[in-house]
Amino acid sequence: MAAPGEAALVQYVVLRGDLRRAPLSWPLGALVAQGCHAALAAAHAHRDHPDTRAYLAEGGAMRIVVLEAADEAVLRALAERLRRLGLDHALWTEQPEAAATCLALRPYPRREVRPHLRALPLLR
Template identity: 55%
Template sequence: MHMASHLVQYVVLRSDLQKVMGWPLGAVVAQGCHACSAALHIFRADVHTQRYLADLGRMHKVVLAADGEDALRELTERLVADGVDHHLWVEQPENIATGLALKPYPKEEVHHHLKQFKLLK
């Protein structure tokens, strides 16, 4: 069984929000927080989520960049097709997908789904 230190929560945010659309850094960070909070809440009964939250001092997140909304929605479609639990955050009232977060997983189970994305800068 994996310990919490081996679990990771992947977050994918749109890099164009700040670079192209001019969103303040805080607003972009908030989108990631929304996506993470939603994923942790939705999958709160999952054993990996419970272990992740039971060891708060050792939480590990990886924040990646998607080029835009299309890339984010395509990733969501692939994750759904492969049965990977996640939550796509759609900001209201704009109704635009801004980010997504996977529930906590052992890295080796999901990192291959995210190989094409680089770390958010």
């Protein structure tokens, strides 16, 4: 039997942790914007998926979990792994630098994606 909340729809967002530390030291607002870009891109790209429609219909009950990837290499490796697994996501790439800054999955039942993200810590 699944634990409570395991069937709940959740959108996972993974931000690069190195962006907030020296020498990059991005401001908090810029980091939040990256997460918003990725989350919206994933929801838009998969807007016709039944899970995305159900998630968006939840309104104020939507759940987002924000995780941290150590750096761009870890983020890109995660994107490739998700691609191989067939998990829908969007990798946000900041222009003109062509730097991958954030990744968001479309909304999924927690139990379907958590095992693939378990090694990533919550963003702090």
